[in-house]
Amino acid sequence: MPDKTTIQKTKLISLIGPPNSGKTTIFNYLSGQNYRTVNYPGATVEYSVSDFLKSFNINAKLLDSPGIISLSPKSPDEKVTVDSFFNHPKFGVADLVLLTVDASQLSRHLFLVEQVIRSGYNVIVVLTMCDILNSKGFDISLDKLKSMLGFDAVKLDGRNGDGLDELVNKIKLNHEKSENKKIVKHEFNEKDLMDIFNKTGNIEQEVLFSLNEYVPDVCKANLQLNVISDAKLRNKPDAKTIRYDKVFLHKYWGIIIFILIVSLTFTSIFWLSTPLMDLIDMLFTFLSAQADDLLGKTIFADFISNGLISGSGSVLVFLPQIIILFFILGILEDTGYLARGAMLIDKPLSKIGLNGRSFVPMLSGFACAIPAIMAARTIQNKKERLLTIFIIPLLSCSARLPVYSLLVAFLFPGSPFSSGLVLAAIYLFSIISSVIVSGFVNRFLPKIVNVSDKTSFIMELPAYRVPKFKFVLKNTLDNAGQYLKKAGPVIVIFSTVLWFLTYFPNTNPVIENQENIPQTELEHKINSERISTSYASNLGKVLEPVMRPIGMDWRIGVSLIATFTAREVFVSSLALILKATDSEEDLQQSIINQMNQAKIESTGNKMFTTSTTIGLIVFFVFALQCISTIAIIKKETGGWKIPVIQVLVFTFVAYLFTFLTVNGLRLMGIQ
Amino acid sequence: MTAADLKFGQKAKIDSLDVEHPSSFRLLEYGFTPGEEIELINTPLFKDPIQLSIRGALIAIRKSDAKCINIKLN
Ligand SMILES: Nc1nc2c(ncn2[C@@H]2O[C@H](COP(=O)(O)OP(=O)(O)OP(=O)(O)O)[C@@H](O)[C@H]2O)c(=O)[nH]1
Numbered sequence: 001m002p003d004k005t006t007i008q009k010t011k012l013i014s015l016i017g018p019p020n021s022g023k024t025t026i027f028n029y030l031s032g033q034n035y036r037t038v039n040y041p042g043a044t045v046e047y048s049v050s051d052f053l054k055s056f057n058i059n060a061k062l063l064d065s066p067g068i069i070s071l072s073p074k075s076p077d078e079k080v081t082v083d084s085f086f087n088h089p090k091f092g093v094a095d096l097v098l099l100t101v102d103a104s105q106l107s108r109h110l111f112l113v114e115q116v117i118r119s120g121y122n123v124i125v126v127l128t129m130c131d132i133l134n135s136k137g138f139d140i141s142l143d144k145l146k147s148m149l150g151f152d153a154v155k156l157d158g159r160n161g162d163g164l165d166e167l168v169n170k171i172k173l174n175h176e177k178s179e180n181k182k183i184v185k186h187e188f189n190e191k192d193l194m195d196i197f198n199k200t201g202n203i204e205q206e207v208l209f210s211l212n213e214y215v216p217d218v219c220k221a222n223l224q225l226n227v228i229s230d231a232k233l234r235n236k237p238d239a240k241t242i243r244y245d246k247v248f249l250h251k252y253w254g255i256i257i258f259i260l261i262v263s264l265t266f267t268s269i270f271w272l273s274t275p276l277m278d279l280i281d282m283l284f285t286f287l288s289a290q291a292d293d294l295l296g297k298t299i300f301a302d303f304i305s306n307g308l309i310s311g312s313g314s315v316l317v318f319l320p321q322i323i324i325l326f327f328i329l330g331i332l333e334d335t336g337y338l339a340r341g342a343m344l345i346d347k348p349l350s351k352i353g354l355n356g357r358s359f360v361p362m363l364s365g366f367a368c369a370i371p372a373i374m375a376a377r378t379i380q381n382k383k384e385r386l387l388t389i390f391i392i393p394l395l396s397c398s399a400r401l402p403v404y405s406l407l408v409a410f411l412f413p414g415s416p417f418s419s420g421l422v423l424a425a426i427y428l429f430s431i432i433s434s435v436i437v438s439g440f441v442n443r444f445l446p447k448i449v450n451v452s453d454k455t456s457f458i459m460e461l462p463a464y465r466v467p468k469f470k471f472v473l474k475n476t477l478d479n480a481g482q483y484l485k486k487a488g489p490v491i492v493i494f495s496t497v498l499w500f501l502t503y504f505p506n507t508n509p510v511i512e513n514q515e516n517i518p519q520t521e522l523e524h525k526i527n528s529e530r531i532s533t534s535y536a537s538n539l540g541k542v543l544e545p546v547m548r549p550i551g552m553d554w555r556i557g558v559s560l561i562a563t564f565t566a567r568e569v570f571v572s573s574l575a576l577i578l579k580a581t582d583s584e585e586d587l588q589q590s591i592i593n594q595m596n597q598a599k600i601e602s603t604g605n606k607m608f609t610t611s612t613t614i615g616l617i618v619f620f621v622f623a624l625q626c627i628s629t630i631a632i633i634k635k636e637t638g639g640w641k642i643p644v645i646q647v648l649v650f651t652f653v654a655y656l657f658t659f660l661t662v663n664g665l666r667l668m669g670i671q
Numbered sequence: 672m673t674a675a676d677l678k679f680g681q682k683a684k685i686d687s688l689d690v691e692h693p694s695s696f697r698l699l700e701y702g703f704t705p706g707e708e709i710e711l712i713n714t715p716l717f718k719d720p721i722q723l724s725i726r727g728a729l730i731a732i733r734k735s736d737a738k739c740i741n742i743k744l745n
Pocket residue numbers: 017018019020021022023024025026036037038039040041042043044045065066067068100128129130131132156157158159334
């Protein structure tokens with residue numbers, strides 16, 4: 001079978017190394033890909049495989065993996081690495097291992113190198129962060145390191161790619177000549193570990209040399225002194241980082257700065273994005289008006305301007321907010337601060353059954369639940385991990401932003417400042433609800449799943465760094481692109497289907513006494529008559545009994561059902577169902593105008609009042625309306641149990657709280 | 672005395688690890704081996720977790736985990 005031999009010949013080169021040691025940086029250099037590299041241990045939680053860049057002329061697969069401390073995995077992300085390391089389901093055992101080592105933490109990082117070598121692998125050691133080592137006043141002798149390890153080593157500067165050519169050459173050479181010894185999966189015990197550290201400590205002592213020795217007129221005595229203090233100096237963490245930590249982890253300042261940073265992050269999303277949003281809004285209003293002018297009053301024109309343009313426009317308007325959110329999170333992550341955030345909030349989180357390591361997954365949950373749920377893999381303790389996954393859907397993901405922005409703009413017309421504050425309040429509310437839910441579920445979780453491993457929090461705090469704005473921006477735009485790719489088709493398809501359901505079968509409704517009615521009102525009458533006799537209305541009537549108790553009618557019911565494909569769809573489906581395309585005004589404003597006019601059909605009362613609008617917001621805070629989230633939770637928790645419980649509980653809670661909010665407000669006299 | 676009892680800015684040498692403690696193996700892997708020097712760098716608001724330095728790295732660690740590191744003050 002010729003096929004089989006070619007498959008077997010594809011060589012596998014694996015990047016392995018401790019968290020935050022530069023694996024993904026090297027992966028991106030070698031493969032030309034653009035994966036996320038940030039200053040947080042645990043940035044990568046799934047392995048990725050790629051070919052080498054064509055120009056390198058290396059015929060092999062390159063594998064990037066989540067960081068590991070040792071070959072005995074403790075958390076699911078480490079298990080991903082170790083499992084795929086010893087036997088990748090598709091590519092088998094690695095033929096060559098590129099081991100990244102942070103040169104400024106030699107003895108700790110060589111530990112893993114030694115474990116991998118003892119397992120029989122053929123390796124090349126790649127030293128990163130040599131710049132940090134130099135700033136401590138030390139450099140490393142590659143020759144000594146090579147001879148002590150018995151394997152090749154190379155320096156690579158992750159900031160600019162210096163040393164890449166040498167690495168590529170070494171890979172090629174190694175590729176042709178060397179291969180693995182017999183691979184054995186050792187069970188390392190305590191004694192082995194101490195043994196290995198003894199050895200790596202020795203290596204560190206031998207290969208590092210003080211840069212001071214090169215100063216020509218240093219007298220012998222001084223040299224002597226230097227040698228004595230060498231060990232101490234070597235083991236000193238980055239001085240700048242310690243200075244910053246005295247502030248960021250200060251008893252009082254630390255927590256004040258933490259609260260400031262987190263709240264500034266969220267509020268700035270709204271304040272920074274307003275001008276950009278206006279721009280996009282103008283563009284779509286213009287397009288919609290153009291379409292109307294060009295195509296006249298035909299079915300086709302209605303489809304283009306109502307179905308497609310305002311459908312996609314009403315969602316695209318919110319792209320700036322999403323981009324800004326991703327950008328700020330990226331910058332924060334790259335400075336190295338987020339690991340401190342995790343540390344500062346570990347104690348409070350542990351009170352509700354979570355862990356400091358839940359912090360970053362939760363924070364990214366504000367962008368999108370899907371990567372957030374995957375990021376929860378860095379949590380060792382199973383109960384804490386499940387609980388984190390359980391509450392992530394409650395955090396306000398960016399898909400809810402369009403909905404909230406619209407509803408808040410409806411409540412506070414023409415006041416961006418208070419809108420910003422209210423949006424921040426909604427975020428706070430979603431955080432508080434998730435805390436309460438977490439504390440509550442924490443009590444019941446042992447009954448649902450059987451877990452009893454011990455909780456702990458041990459986390460490496462990376463050195464502070466000036467964030468690489470260019471990379472973060474590129475990553476952000478990539479993310480935004482993915483968001484569009486994911487949401488875009490859904491929105492177009494849904495807008496089409498919904499437009500069809502609201503336009504047919506009564507395409508030309510007959511209105512009596514046409515002569516007495518002014519033109520604009522006539523159009524409005526035709527539109528609403530068409531909708532209330534449409535397929536959508538027939539379907540929606542089924543929802544009427546459920547919607548009435550919360551002060552809404554079938555039209556919102558249909559929009560809410562639509563949101564199960566993606567929450568953003570709510571806005572475009574409202575636009576469609578309320579027929580909001582007034583070419584005179586911008587898009588958001590015309591939806592708001594239509595919301596002001598909408599009446600509940602059976603009673604004639606206004607549909608969007610203060611109470612029902614707040615009720616809707618409450619509904620969106622709790623409801624788990626996202627198929628992709630449900631799918632990823634099933635995958636990450638290994639079964640349907642958790643996602644099914646989540647859908648049932650969150651939908652019930654959402655409905656109940658909406659009911660209580662709407663009717664409570666009405667009792668208090670707020671309509 | 673254990674690493675959980677360290678005061679702000681205090682340095683100590685690791686004497687041994689309590690092997691009964693579930694975190695001891697992981698701590699060993701992080702480089703907390705007998706004979707190494709550790710220093711308490713910061714104790715934020717709740718005094719837990721604490722920030723230790725070991726082998727040139729900064730590690731945040733809960734006090735309940737630090738308890739398994741037996742130390743000798745310098
Ligand atoms: N100063 C300096 N920074 C570097 C160097 N190499 C990488 N970095 C930075 O170190 C950080 C971590 O790099 P990554 O490539 O994300 O590390 P990783 O090993 O993939 O990390 P995990 O996926 O979390 O295990 C990033 O902010 C990089 O830009 C280097 O040689 N010098």
